Amino acid sequence: MGKTVAEKIFDAHRxxxxxxxxxxxxxxxVFCHEITTPVAINDLAARGKDxxxxxxxxxxxxxxVTPAKDSKTAMxxxxxxxxxxxxxxxxxxxxxxNGVCHALFPEKGFVRPGYTIIMGDSHTCTHGAFGAxxxxxxxxxxxxxxLNGVCAFRYPRSMRIxxxxxxxxxxxxxxxxxxxxxxxxxxxxxxxxxxxxxxxxESMSMESRMTLCxxxxxxxxxxxxxxxxxxTVDYLWTFxxxxxxTPEAALASYRKWLPDEDAAYEKVLRFDAGDLCPMxxxxxxxxxxxxxxxxxxxxxxxxxxxxxxxxxxxxLRVAARVLAGNRINDSVRGxxxxxxxxxxxxxxxxxxxxxxxxxxxxxxxxxCGACLGMxxxxxxxxxxxxxxxxxxFYGRMGKGGMVHxxxxxxAAATAIAGHITNSALFEE
Amino acid sequence: MQAFGGxxxxxxxxxxxxxxxxxxxxxxxxxxxxxxxxxxxDLNLEGFDPSKDIYGRQVVVTRxxxxxxxxxxxxxxxxxxxxxxxxIAESYARIFRQNMFNCGMLAIELPAETIDRLFMEFAxxxxxxxxxxxxxxxxxxxxxxxxxxxxxxxxxxRELVAAGGWVEYADARYQAAR
Ligand code: SF4
Numbered sequence: 001m002g003k004t005v006a007e008k009i010f011d012a013h014r015x016x017x018x019x020x021x022x023x024x025x026x027x028x029x030v031f032c033h034e035i036t037t038p039v040a041i042n043d044l045a046a047r048g049k050d051x052x053x054x055x056x057x058x059x060x061x062x063x064x065v066t067p068a069k070d071s072k073t074a075m076x077x078x079x080x081x082x083x084x085x086x087x088x089x090x091x092x093x094x095x096x097x098n099g100v101c102h103a104l105f106p107e108k109g110f111v112r113p114g115y116t117i118i119m120g121d122s123h124t125c126t127h128g129a130f131g132a133x134x135x136x137x138x139x140x141x142x143x144x145x146x147l148n149g150v151c152a153f154r155y156p157r158s159m160r161i162x163x164x165x166x167x168x169x170x171x172x173x174x175x176x177x178x179x180x181x182x183x184x185x186x187x188x189x190x191x192x193x194x195x196x197x198x199x200x201x202e203s204m205s206m207e208s209r210m211t212l213c214x215x216x217x218x219x220x221x222x223x224x225x226x227x228x229x230x231x232t233v234d235y236l237w238t239f240x241x242x243x244x245x246t247p248e249a250a251l252a253s254y255r256k257w258l259p260d261e262d263a264a265y266e267k268v269l270r271f272d273a274g275d276l277c278p279m280x281x282x283x284x285x286x287x288x289x290x291x292x293x294x295x296x297x298x299x300x301x302x303x304x305x306x307x308x309x310x311x312x313x314x315x316l317r318v319a320a321r322v323l324a325g326n327r328i329n330d331s332v333r334g335x336x337x338x339x340x341x342x343x344x345x346x347x348x349x350x351x352x353x354x355x356x357x358x359x360x361x362x363x364x365x366x367x368c369g370a371c372l373g374m375x376x377x378x379x380x381x382x383x384x385x386x387x388x389x390x391x392x393f394y395g396r397m398g399k400g401g402m403v404h405x406x407x408x409x410x411a412a413a414t415a416i417a418g419h420i421t422n423s424a425l426f427e428e
Numbered sequence: 429m430q431a432f433g434g435x436x437x438x439x440x441x442x443x444x445x446x447x448x449x450x451x452x453x454x455x456x457x458x459x460x461x462x463x464x465x466x467x468x469x470d471l472n473l474e475g476f477d478p479s480k481d482i483y484g485r486q487v488v489v490t491r492x493x494x495x496x497x498x499x500x501x502x503x504x505x506x507x508x509x510x511x512x513x514x515x516i517a518e519s520y521a522r523i524f525r526q527n528m529f530n531c532g533m534l535a536i537e538l539p540a541e542t543i544d545r546l547f548m549e550f551a552x553x554x555x556x557x558x559x560x561x562x563x564x565x566x567x568x569x570x571x572x573x574x575x576x577x578x579x580x581x582x583x584x585x586r587e588l589v590a591a592g593g594w595v596e597y598a599d600a601r602y603q604a605a606r
Pocket of ligand 1: 064101102121123307308309367368371372389390
């Protein structure tokens with residue numbers, strides 16, 4: 001019987017198999033941020049286990065609330081910073097160099113096909129875009145990852161989503177993943193790894209693939225995976241050029257992480273990308289999804305463009321295309337947060353920041369901030385936010401607030417109109 | 429091994445997410461105790477009042493996909509510091525379930541019909557449930573009624589609970605593994 005991608009990665013990383021389908025696997029990288037790691041650091045210290053398994057395999061960033069907004073968040077940053085110094089963790093990104101973890105770490109070249117990665121953050125699944133197994137874990141798993149470089153998982157079950165055709169003009173990876181979550185439901189992929197395959201995925205940029213994999217967890221999946229190809233190699237090339245003679249050689253090596261033809265899947269879902277339209281969520285669950293046209297005229301108070309889902313340069317470019325020459329509606333507050341300093345810099349150089357400012361947007365620094373309702377754009381009770389983030393849970397961006405998830409194009413068009421609407425990029 | 433059980437808090441809804449169990453704004457806390465008054469503060473459930481309904485409960489009985497959303501282990505901790513060390517549900521989000529056992533607590537899964545039965549026959553303020561881990565049985569008691577329900581958890585999960593959680597278990601075994 002052939003193997004899925006996750007099965008190949010698990011078999012190659014197996015350290016122990018303590019019971020039944022429980023595998024303890026070795027980790028290639030442990031990612032850390034200042035919300036879930038300080039508790040792990042304190043707990044390890046309290047147990048007399050203030051150690052790290054390999055400082056070169058640990059990457060840490062302060063991203064959720066930065067600059068610190070109060071004494072408590074300042075202390076979280078301090079605990080992480082002191083720990084990184086104490087253990088010689090050189091890949092530590094503090095203010096000035098910090099950005100949203102799932103945008104920053106790929107940009108720094110920390111993810112490779114076939115890698116195993118954990119982080120105390122549910123959207124760690126984003127990194128599966130590179131053909132890696134990357135999973136969000138809780139603090140205790142994170143502690144053991146830091147301490148011993150291992151993590152226990154059930155031997156993965158996989159499902160495969162085959163997307164034929166190409167996305168129509170004005171329809172994006174975000175619309176595609178919202179549609180998929182709507183089909184699967186919020187626990188339709190629990191304990192499963194989702195492989196995204198087919199021409200629509202093959203023609204996507206790495207940024208779009210990350211958007212796709214980012215929201216796999218919203219259907220309950222452990223990880224989303226895209227197959228490594230030349231797009232993956234090109235993205236990684238500056239980081240791997242010493243390892244391989246040519247990009248082709250790199251690809252040949254990474255092909256070992258493709259699934260076998262006779263691999264077994266729990267479920268295979270097929271659809272044509274050409275049939276899709278821009279999507280938006282309407283309730284407090286990410287599977288409450290419908291076409292944007294079905295929500296037309298829903299007024300919003302704030303529009304937020306950013307996050308690990310859609311705060312990358314490609315997202316800002318699309319939003320700027322929609323915004324160019326327009327002003328946002330007087331009834332709307334617009335906030336954009338480029339996800340990393342590099343993205344911010346590119347957006348400046350390309351005139352995108354100017355477009356946002358001319359349209360009336362506030363440009364914030366790279367941070368998670370408003371996405372989880374902690375800073376830089378928290379909404380008031382009863383307010384509505386059109387957002388390019390990934391969660392619409394009750395109170396997610398502020399107690400008593402409503403969040404509608406959508407693509408950057410739809411968010412930009414919504415900012416101009418003052419209510420949810422399709423962008424001009426999409427023609428019905 | 430510690431005993432698991434006590435009075436039950438019935439939460440009659442599926443997909444209760446970790447933002448509802450412990451809102452993100454409390455993630456700035458670096459001690460578990462600080463989470464105590466904030467448990468289920470934002471739960472979207474008709475008739476539920478966190479300031480009155482949680483006190484004195486040791487068990488949560490709920491529906492499907494409990495603990496979905498963010499990976500925050502603050503969710504099981506917020507339960508733990510309120511004395512709730514056992515959750516019984518139809519199913520869980522993967523990370524939440526793992527976090528419970530990693531902390532040495534119990535996340536028990538029962539079939540939908542059994543959960544239905546618990547809600548229909550036993551939902552009320554005086555119901556108590558106790559787990560016998562060795563026998564794999566749950567004793568359900570409410571005034572004038574009782575039931576004995578089988579459950580199973582894996583041998584590995586049982587070992588985690590016995591070891592007091594994953595950190596101790598793993599550090600004893602895998603320090604030299606790599
Ligand atoms: S941007 Fe939002 S979803 Fe992404 S890591 Fe930050 S808080 Fe989590």
